[in-house]
Amino acid sequence: MSGNILEITGLTTRVSGYTILDDLYFSVEENELRVLLGPNGAGKTTLIDMISGRYKPTGGKILFENRDITGLAPHKIFKRGICRKFQVPNMYETLSVFDNVMISLAGHRLVVQSLFHKHTATDQDRVVEILEFIGLVEKAGFPADALSHGERQWLEMGMLIAADPKLLLLDEPTTGMTEADKQKTADLIQRIAERHTVLLVEHDMHVVRRLGNFVTVLHQGGILAEGPLSDVVANEEVRQVYLGQGKFSGA
Ligand SMILES: Nc1ncnc2c1ncn2[C@@H]1O[C@H](COP(=O)(O)OP(=O)(O)OP(=O)(O)O)[C@@H](O)[C@H]1O
Ligand SMILES: [Mg+2]
Known part of the structure; x- marks a missing residue:
């Protein structure tokens, strides 16, 4: 058994002729806290939708604890943890x-x-x-x-x-919060991650900085960069993609 609790291979999602996720390969290790970054429309929520069973992918496989959960109903995926x-x-x-x-x-x-x-x-x-x-x-x-x-x-x-849960999927939990509440939430997520594997979509760079050791950047339905936060924010392609969105201000 690999150390990956989640293993996604060749995941593709097309809606009305548009490719939203494009042959995506992505994995998360057990007990990891992974932060998913990416500009608006990159496909982050769609990826969470696929993992949680809200929508079925057009192609590819999602393995959870080495078992295929691709296209299972949400309640069945919930039961798996x-x-x-x-x-x-x-x-x-x-x-x-x-x-x-x-x-x-x-x-x-x-x-x-x-x-x-x-x-x-x-x-x-x-x-x-x-x-x-x-x-x-x-x-x-x-x-x-x-x-x-x-x-x-x-x-x-x-x-x-x-x-x-064995894996907790959090999609922008700090949206609309005050700065103080964001910090409390970051602290809570950190404590949750001591006992559960967490995949977090987060835009706020202060929160990401507090939590993100290892991050994945999604762009146009594919992975643009992955690695330690410090490497990823220094990556020229990542900075280009975020230009104009003001997300890396102060990064
Ligand atoms: N049901 C749908 N039908 C058509 N297009 C969709 C559908 N759902 C998502 N999209 C498109 O897919 C792309 C990815 O959307 P998604 O919501 O996954 O992005 P995101 O990375 O979560 O963005 P954000 O940071 O704004 O939350 C967007 O261009 C969006 O308009
Ligand atoms: Mg989203």
Whole structure:
């Protein structure tokens, strides 16, 4: 078995005659925190869509733990241990922060069953542990819709952690956050990555700088550069691609 938890070969996605992902080869090692960079429209979200099963690729293969998951339905991919965070958090707005994490922890049980099910002390302890981890223990009793934008992102990350994923896919989780919240999120992602493999799409270079040891730059559906962050930001082609987008200012 290779050290790669995710191995993508020849991945191609065409939509209405446009090639969005173009014969892409990409892999992520187990326990790695990989940052995916690339200008707008490079295909980053599409790649996440393919890995999480939202859309089926036109060609190529996606192996997860050396098993073929290409084109599987999203719930089957989730069961294999791949969780995806959406830009708009997915949660029960009127339920409390605590209950949202509990529902996620209860996993396959139906929502209603999980709310009225007698939770074991272990379940409750685990929820509190997760709330502490994401910094929301003081808001445990608040309804989800009373949370700030940043807090909602952290709650969703807590809900994902409750599902104990092997691979966590995060697509621009810091979008729209204040600088302070971005830093907190970077810190949270770093702690998540101590226990889970993480593939993070991130535009904010301050966040990337804090997290990105090894980065992949996507451009026009293919890999433009890959390697340690310091090498990649010095790469002339990468700088050209980002010119005008102001993404590497201060890089
Ligand atoms: N369903 C679709 N139909 C047609 N074109 C699409 C579809 N989804 C994505 N695209 C196009 O594919 C390209 C890649 O889009 P994608 O959303 O993956 O880029 P991205 O790297 O995530 O960009 P951003 O940084 O803006 O989020 C874009 O040119 C986009 O317009
Ligand atoms: Mg995107």
